[in-house]
Amino acid sequence: MMHHSLQKAVDTMIRLGAEFCDARSQTVKSIGIQSVNGDIRHLSDKIMSGVCLRAWIGGRWGYYTSTSFRDDETEKAASIAVMNATGAPKGSMELNVADIRKKAKQNVKIHPNNVDMREKVSAVLDADSAQTTDGVLNRIGSYSDEVNDNILINSVGSEIEWEEVRTRFRVMSVASDGGRMERYYAGPDGTKGFELVKSLDIEELGRSTAREAVLTLKAKRAPNGPSCVISDPMISGLLAHEVMGHASEADEVVKRRSFLTDAVGRRVASDAVSMYDDGTVDGAHGTILYDDEGTPASRTAIIENGIYKGYMHTLESASLMNVRPTGNGRAENFGKRIWARMTNTFFGPGDRTLDDLIADTKYGVLCDKMVNGMEDPVGGGFEAKVLRGFLIENGKITDMLRSFTLTGRALEILTTVDAATKKVIFDGGMCGKGIEDWVNVSSGGPYCRSNIIIGGG
Amino acid sequence: MNVNEAAAEALRHAKADHAESYVIMSVTRSAYIDGSRISNIETKTDAGISVRVASGNRLGRACATLNDTSSAGRCAETAVKVSSFSPKNDGFKGYPMPSRPAVSVKDIFDKKIDNITDRELKDLLSAVIGACGCEIPRGILRLSSVRSAIANSNGLLAEHSGTMMYGHFTSMHRGRRNGEGTESLYGTSLSADPERIGGELERKAKESASAEPFAGKEVMTMVLPPCELGDMIISSVGSAVNGENIFYKRSPWTEKMNEKVASDILTIVDDPTVPGPLCSEFDDEGSPATKKVLVENGIFRRSIHDSFIGQSTGNGIRRDPTDAQNVYSAAVSVKPMNLIVSPGRYSLDDIVSQTDNGILVEKFAWPEADPLTGRFGLEVRCGHLIRNGRITETVNNALLMGNMFDALANIELIGRDAVNTGHATVPAMSFSGTELAGN
Numbered sequence: 048m049m050h051h052s053l054q055k056a057v058d059t060m061i062r063l064g065a066e067f068c069d070a071r072s073q074t075v076k077s078i079g080i081q082s083v084n085g086d087i088r089h090l091s092d093k094i095m096s097g098v099c100l101r102a103w104i105g106g107r108w109g110y111y112t113s114t115s116f117r118d119d120e121t122e123k124a125a126s127i128a129v130m131n132a133t134g135a136p137k138g139s140m141e142l143n144v145a146d147i148r149k150k151a152k153q154n155v156k157i158h159p160n161n162v163d164m165r166e167k168v169s170a171v172l173d174a175d176s177a178q179t180t181d182g183v184l185n186r187i188g189s190y191s192d193e194v195n196d197n198i199l200i201n202s203v204g205s206e207i208e209w210e211e212v213r214t215r216f217r218v219m220s221v222a223s224d225g226g227r228m229e230r231y232y233a234g235p236d237g238t239k240g241f242e243l244v245k246s247l248d249i250e251e252l253g254r255s256t257a258r259e260a261v262l263t264l265k266a267k268r269a270p271n272g273p274s275c276v277i278s279d280p281m282i283s284g285l286l287a288h289e290v291m292g293h294a295s296e297a298d299e300v301v302k303r304r305s306f307l308t309d310a311v312g313r314r315v316a317s318d319a320v321s322m323y324d325d326g327t328v329d330g331a332h333g334t335i336l337y338d339d340e341g342t343p344a345s346r347t348a349i350i351e352n353g354i355y356k357g358y359m360h361t362l363e364s365a366s367l368m369n370v371r372p373t374g375n376g377r378a379e380n381f382g383k384r385i386w387a388r389m390t391n392t393f394f395g396p397g398d399r400t401l402d403d404l405i406a407d408t409k410y411g412v413l414c415d416k417m418v419n420g421m422e423d424p425v426g427g428g429f430e431a432k433v434l435r436g437f438l439i440e441n442g443k444i445t446d447m448l449r450s451f452t453l454t455g456r457a458l459e460i461l462t463t464v465d466a467a468t469k470k471v472i473f474d475g476g477m478c479g480k481g482i483e484d485w486v487n488v489s490s491g492g493p494y495c496r497s498n499i500i501i502g503g504g
Numbered sequence: 505m506n507v508n509e510a511a512a513e514a515l516r517h518a519k520a521d522h523a524e525s526y527v528i529m530s531v532t533r534s535a536y537i538d539g540s541r542i543s544n545i546e547t548k549t550d551a552g553i554s555v556r557v558a559s560g561n562r563l564g565r566a567c568a569t570l571n572d573t574s575s576a577g578r579c580a581e582t583a584v585k586v587s588s589f590s591p592k593n594d595g596f597k598g599y600p601m602p603s604r605p606a607v608s609v610k611d612i613f614d615k616k617i618d619n620i621t622d623r624e625l626k627d628l629l630s631a632v633i634g635a636c637g638c639e640i641p642r643g644i645l646r647l648s649s650v651r652s653a654i655a656n657s658n659g660l661l662a663e664h665s666g667t668m669m670y671g672h673f674t675s676m677h678r679g680r681r682n683g684e685g686t687e688s689l690y691g692t693s694l695s696a697d698p699e700r701i702g703g704e705l706e707r708k709a710k711e712s713a714s715a716e717p718f719a720g721k722e723v724m725t726m727v728l729p730p731c732e733l734g735d736m737i738i739s740s741v742g743s744a745v746n747g748e749n750i751f752y753k754r755s756p757w758t759e760k761m762n763e764k765v766a767s768d769i770l771t772i773v774d775d776p777t778v779p780g781p782l783c784s785e786f787d788d789e790g791s792p793a794t795k796k797v798l799v800e801n802g803i804f805r806r807s808i809h810d811s812f813i814g815q816s817t818g819n820g821i822r823r824d825p826t827d828a829q830n831v832y833s834a835a836v837s838v839k840p841m842n843l844i845v846s847p848g849r850y851s852l853d854d855i856v857s858q859t860d861n862g863i864l865v866e867k868f869a870w871p872e873a874d875p876l877t878g879r880f881g882l883e884v885r886c887g888h889l890i891r892n893g894r895i896t897e898t899v900n901n902a903l904l905m906g907n908m909f910d911a912l913a914n915i916e917l918i919g920r921d922a923v924n925t926g927h928a929t930v931p932a933m934s935f936s937g938t939e940l941a942g943n
Contacts, residue, residue, distance in 0.1 A: 083752060090590045091565040092582050093833050095552070110546040114569040127547050133622065135541035164589040172591070185752050221754050221876065228754060228876050271721055271905065271941040302539040304641040304676060382548055382829050384536070421869040423885065425641075425676055425684040426712075428901060430869035430883035450874065452881030454903055455943070456717075481642070482672065483826065502903035502941045504879035 052118050053200040056100050059125035061202050065102035067142050068128070069201035071339065072098045072116070073381040077193040078159065080167055082175040084186055087168065099381040100128040106137040108363075112382045140366040144203045145343070151336045152210040154329075155240030159192035159214060162241045167192075170244050174218045177253025182261040184228065185221035188253070190214075190244070199341045209336045213487060214243045215475065218253050220260035229449065231260035231434070232416070236475035236489075238334045262447065263435050269451035270438075271502040275411030276453060277404055277494055280472035282414040282433055284490030287322050288392050288478065289429040290457040291315075292490070293422035295324070295349050295357075296375070296387035296480075297364035306427035306457070310355040316461030319397060319495075322350040324359050326374050326390035332475020333390040333488035340376035340385060347373045349392075353461075361387045379484045386480050394492035397467025401494050404466055406442040412501060413437040417474075418450065427457045451503030460497050468493040507653035508663065510553055510576040515655055517580035520557035520587065524599045524656040525580065526788060527553045527570070530648050530828035535625050537643035537673065542629050545622065552832030554822070555583040556599070562590040567833045597814035602660040605785035606792040606818070607777050612784060614693035617667035618649045628698060635702025636675055638709050643673035647694070648828035654790040662786040667692055670781070670826045675705035683713025683886070686867065688731065690781050690825050690926045711866060711898055712886040718902035718942030725862030725916060726904060726938040727855055727890065728871075733933055734925025735871045736880070738843060740908035741772060742927065743875035745798045746838045747809035747817075754876060756909055757804050765804045766912035771846040772799040774808060774819070780842035780924050781825035789820035793841055802913075810838050825926035843928040848918030852932045855917045862890040863904065863940055878909035884940070899942070906938035 053070040060068035074096035081089040097114040102125075109131030111124050159167075167190050174188035195211040217234035233256045235243055278286060291307070299305040307315070316322075326335045326344030335344045340362050348356040360368070361376035364387055377388035405413065418432035431453040438446040473491035505513065507527040514525035529551040536543040551570040556563070557580075564587025568579040625645065633640055648668040655661045671689035676682055685708025687701050728736065744765070749755035757765055776783040776793040787793055789811050796817060797805050810820030821839040823831050856864055869883035884902045888895040912935075919932035 086593045086595060087563065087590050088593075089565065089835055090563065090586055091567065091835065092586045093566070094568045094579075094582075095830070095833060096569050096571055097550075108544045110544055110548075112546065113549045114551050115549065115571055117572075131545040131547060131622070133626075134535070134543045134545055137538075137541070137543075164586070168589055168591070185754055223753070228756070230876060271903070271939065273943050298538075299641075302641045304539075306682070380830070382550060384544055384546065418874075419870075421883070423684075423869065425674075425682050426885060426900070428869070428883060428885065432881070450877070450879060450881075452883065452903055452905075454869075454883040454901070456901060481674075500901070500903060500941065500943055502905045502939075503881045504874075504877075504905045504907045 049198055052116060052121055053198060055121045056125045057200050057202050059122055060100065060102045060129055063126055063129040065104055065129055067103040067202050068101060069199060070098065070100050071197060071199045071381060074196045075193060077191060078167060079191045080171045081189040082171050085175055097381045100124055102128040102132045103142065104132040106140060107132050107134040142362045142366050143372060144201060144362060146204045147341060148206045150208045153212050153238050153336060155212045157241040159212065159241050160194060170249060173249045174253045177250045178218060178220045178257035180257045182222045182224065183220045183257045184223040187219040189217045201341060205341050207337055207341050211335060212238060212240055213332060214239050214241065216244050216247065218256045220257040222260035222264055224264045227264055229260055229263035231256050231263055236332045237330045238332060239330050266435055266447040266449040269412060269436060269448040269501055269503040272500065273498060274501045275408055276499045276501060277411060277413045277496045279414045279494055280491050281417045281474045282431060283394050283492030283495045284474055285417045285420045285431045287394050287492055288389060288490040289420040289422045289431060291322060291349060292389045292392045294424040295359055297358035297360045297368060298387040299424045300358050301364050301367045305424045311357055313355050314353050315355045315458055316350055316353040317464045318353045319464050319467055320350055320353050320461050321395035323348055323395065324389050324392045328391045331391040331473045331489045335390055338374045338376045339378045342372045342374040342376060344374040344390060359387050359389060361385060377486050379486055383484055386484060388486050389478060389488050391473060391489045393471055393473065393490060394495060396469050396471050396493045399466045399468050401468055404468065404494060404496055405439055405444065408439045409441060411439045412448060413439055428454060429457060430454050449503060451501050453499045453501055455500045460499055463498040464495055467495045505573055507651050510570060511653040511655040514553055514555050514576040514580040515657060517577040518555055518557050518584060520559040520584050522558040522599055522657050524556045525553060526654045528650060528652040528831045530650045532646055532648040532828055533620055533625060534644060534646040535629055537629055537633060537640050540633050540640050542626055548829060550829045553579050554832045555580045557583045557587050558596050559587055561592040561594055561596050562587045563593055563596060564590055595813060597811060599656040599658060600660055600789055600791040600811055600816060601658050603792050606794045609776050609783050609785045611779045612666040612692045614667045616694040617647045617669060620647050628696060631698030632673065632702045635699045637706040638675050638677040640673055640705060641676050645671045650828045654788065656790060660790045662790040664784045666784065668781050668828055669694060671696060673701065673705055675709040677709035677713040679713040681713055683709045685709035685712055690924050692779055692781055708866060715886050715898040715900035718899035718940060721939065721941045723937065723939050725859050725934050725936045727859060727862050727864040727934040729852060729932045730923035730925060730930050732865050732868055732871045733930045734928045736873055736908055737845065737930055738927045739872040739875050740878050742840055742843060745807050747807040747813060748838050750807050751813050756878060760804050763804060764802050766799055766802040767915040768802045769918060770799055770802050770912060770915055773797050773844050774840040774842065775844050776841040778842050778844060778929060780929060781926060782821060782823055782841045787818045787820045788822040789836055791816040791818045791820060793818035808838055808840060810836050840927055845930045847920045847922050847931045850917050850919050852919055855919055855932055855934050856890055856895060857893040858917060859890045859934060860892060864888040864890060873908035878907045880908060881905045902940055902942035904938055904940050911935035
């Protein structure tokens with residue numbers, strides 16, 4: 048039924064003058080559970096579904112999105128999308144759209160739809176209870192799963208149906224010594240099913256998170272100013288994402304807004320730095336089968352051995368730059384605009400060990416987990432907030448440091464990267480373009496050492 | 505099916521001791537600017553429902569888009585099923601009882617937004633582009649008409665009709681270094697002044713392009729204009745007065761009621777009668793919105809609540825000041841409707857001229873303080889150093905550090921010209937004792 052309606056919408060948009068068009072339906076089913084101090088604070092079942100019609104005429108898009116899409120409304124919906132394609136034309140170009148007919152599902156072992164809700168609730172309460180210890184004020188456990196079903200039909204003949212599954216499990220402890228408060232969190236995520244939870248030692252996850260939150264109460268203020276910084280995989284990933292990732296989204300490049308415009312072939316980092324965006328990483332949170340324009344996910348080399356290699360593309364930006372689309376045209380949901388967005392963005396591995404890096408650092412800080420970050424594609428700066436860290440003096444960790452912030456110029460920092468460890472680890476989350484349009488991504492990397500401005504309140 | 509009918513239909517299907525349904529329908533017209541040209545134009549219709557139920561103190565929630573006439577009933581049945589999996593929560597105090605509005609809220613529906621045409625939308629954006637003497641690489645103007653209804657098994661039925669305007673623009677000045685400016689708009693009426701927006705975008709981008717990296721470390725006064733201060737106040741004060749945070753003892757102002765938490769010159773009210781994008785006569789649980797003094801002359805007077813722990817102050821909010829879409833999927837959380845810092849008597853120029861050593865922050869990467877600790881370390885993307893009452897240079901590439909709860913006790917001056925920044929309406933303010941560090 049939906050296939051028929053979408054095809055009818057495509058046919059109608061073409062008849063009304065669209066040069067290219069697509070029609071996409073999306074149904075997202077999600078379960079969210081959160082406990083606080085042993086009580087289930089939130090338990091919800093969400094289902095969100097709707098359609099997005101896009102018409103491309105004279106180098107401009109018109110959109111129509113709706114939560115209600117009856118077959119008898121197709122004509123009207125399609126005509127609104129076509130009528131909306133009246134912005135300023137971006138010049139003559141042909142979109143390089145693949146013709147794909149396929150059904151695909153993400154490979155998960157235990158589909159969340161097949162797991163009893165009681166088991167999910169029980170896991171959250173177990174994680175909550177495991178955080179019980181002196182000094183912990185709030186024990187928070189949370190679980191979410193999301194099953195995202197898509198159908199896309201376009202005017203070049205593609206008919207794609209695919210399913211993405213994501214699961215996340217997280218614990219957070221808020222500790223207090225009567226005056227000061229600190230928090231610590233941990234937990235996995237990914238394009239996985241309930242096997243993600245089954246593989247956990249929930250008791251240990253809760254206990255260790257609570258212990259670390261209490262320990263953080265004694266953390267000292269971080270030093271301020273330029274410093275040698277060993278970023279953990281989470282902060283390395285945040286740097287990859289914020290420092291270079293957003294500026295490598297080609298829709299920023301075609302407008303010449305990005306400081307990486309015309310950067311292909313230039314040295315932008317030390318030899319030790321390679322960086323990729325890869326929507327095909329098995330199990331990572333940002334992995335997709337297709338982007339929201341129907342382009343298959345792919346691996347894009349952004350930096351290799353310090354040399355800038357290329358950008359992440361939508362259909363439109365690829366056409367404007369005369370390259371192949373990379374599968375990075377993504378929208379928050381059917382109701383939102385498609386932009387060039389990252390998937391799994393990460394620095395490649397090095398050949399050192401963490402112990403080796405610490406022993407080799409005379410004075411610096413080691414980062415431990417992220418809070419959030421902000422990109423600066425125009426200025427080439429960035430802001431990355433670190434949950435806590437450790438002071439390194441004469442090759443040894445001497446103190447724990449409370450939350451601090453990293454900032455600096457992207458290109459200056461990447462030229463100072465002198466070492467990285469062997470293993471790349473991913474961490475999932477949500478990424479906004481500027482301040483909205485949130486999509487599932489992950490970022491990661493090894494431990495990396497560089498010089499960055501740091502400071503904390 | 506309209507919002508009332510859908511809400512009633514859900515209640516009929518919610519076989520539970522207590523039930524509540526919230527329905528929201530919206531039409532949004534938006535247009536983007538890409539590279540100083542009007543780009544994607546969108547028409548979006550959105551309709552959704554959220555149902556909460558409680559049976560034997562087992563709580564459950566379901567939400568769904570309203571795709572057809574059976575969606576509301578199905579959503580209610582799902583909520584009942586979900587609640588059966590939940591352990592008992594003895595903290596549940598029931599959903600609100602029916603009541604009359606406590607305040608009169610005006611200027612929340614603008615026919616101009618409701619009837620906006622493509623041509624008018626494009627003309628508005630063209631005027632912004634025309635008024636800005638540099639590029640506008642990105643911009644969005646989003647205009648929404650919203651109708652919502654909340655109904656519960658206590659017989660409550662509260663309706664809301666409103667309009668929303670949200671805009672966000674970035675400008676870019678090309679030079680030896682490229683500089684970026686941003687402007688955001690929040691409101692309930694089509695009050696955008698394209699000349700002013702374009703002018704401000706140009707000024708900010710040019711000033712940003714002229715910034716030089718800051719070197720060294722200095723303790724100085726932080727001067728924040730409304731656009732940078734609003735989120736700093738919400739992330740600190742908004743979190744500290746949040747009744748749920750106080751209930752769980754994670755607010756730094758827990759057990760500080762009627763104690764001094766800020767400078768004598770600071771008074772903060774939550775006032776839904778001053779126009780703002782979240783203002784309405786009832787909150788999103790149907791409790792009457794109220795005007796209340798939260799901080800009076802530096803003394804913490806009152807916290808804000810939804811219905812979760814009882815004694816709702818009309819602050820159970822699902823809506824978002826930037827977007828009318830997907831509101832039904834948001835959980836109720838405790839938020840101010842319009843957190844207002846009582847203005848002082850100084851212009852921004854007066855504040856600068858009375859500052860010996862400080863920084864006027866034009867643009868942070870993202871203004872926020874840690875809600876738990878108040879700490880902040882924020883990248884200054886563009887700031888003006890103030891020496892002896894005069895702006896002497898423009899800097900970037902530096903971190904401004906401090907603690908917002910300490911800063912509230914160290915207020916130097918409060919400005920007179922307040923601006924709505926979504927959840928808050930604030931003037932410019934200056935705070936002593938923050939630290940700036942650069943390379």
